[in-house]
Structures are given as structure tokens and as C-alpha cells.
Amino acid sequence: MEKNKSDIEQAKIQLLKSFDYIMNFSGFGHLEVDIRILKRGQKEILIRCGREHRLVLDFQEPDKVSTGSASEL
Numbered sequence: 442m443e444k445n446k447s448d449i450e451q452a453k454i455q456l457l458k459s460f461d462y463i464m465n466f467s468g469f470g471h472l473e474v475d476i477r478i479l480k481r482g483q484k485e486i487l488i489r490c491g492r493e494h495r496l497v498l499d500f501q502e503p504d505k506v507s508t509g510s511a512s513e514l
Contacts, residue, residue, distance in 0.1 A: 452486050459490035469493045 456474065463470030475487040 452488075456488055459488055462490060463492065466492050 459472055463472055469492070471489070471491045471493070473489040475485075475489075477485040477487075479485055
């Protein structure tokens with residue numbers, strides 16, 4: 442049972458590291474945790490930690506070029 446407790450602590454440490462990683466990132470971050478029950482009394486813990494850069498740009502539509510009316514086509 443002691444090894445199991447150590448494994449749980451390792452998972453918690455990894456989760457906190459991922460959280461700290463996103464908090465220190467200057468962009469958008471995503472943290473997701475999935476836990477699945479497996480056979481033989483095991484659980485699979487999947488920690489997904491991603492980051493993204495978000496840019497906001499001013500955009501001006503180009504002037505529309507007159508191509509004539511539909512009847513001219």
C-alpha cells in the first residue's frame with residue numbers, strides 16, 4: 442500500500458508542476474485531467490497540459506473592387 446501512496450503523491454506533484462507551468466506562461470493555457478478505472482484495481486491518470494499564444498490584431502477589410510453587376514456577367 443505504501444507504493445500506491447507514493448504513486449498518488451507523484452501524480453499530485455506532476456499536476457501541480459503542470460499548473461505552475463501554465464500560470465507562469467504569458468499566453469493561454471489548457472490543463473485537463475482524465476481518470477479512468479482499469480482492471481485489477483488500477484486507475485489511469487492522464488494529465489494534458491498545453492499552451493497557446495493568442496494574438497489580437499487590428500484588421501481592416503480591403504476596399505471592395507467594383508466588378509460590375511450580375512447582369513453584366
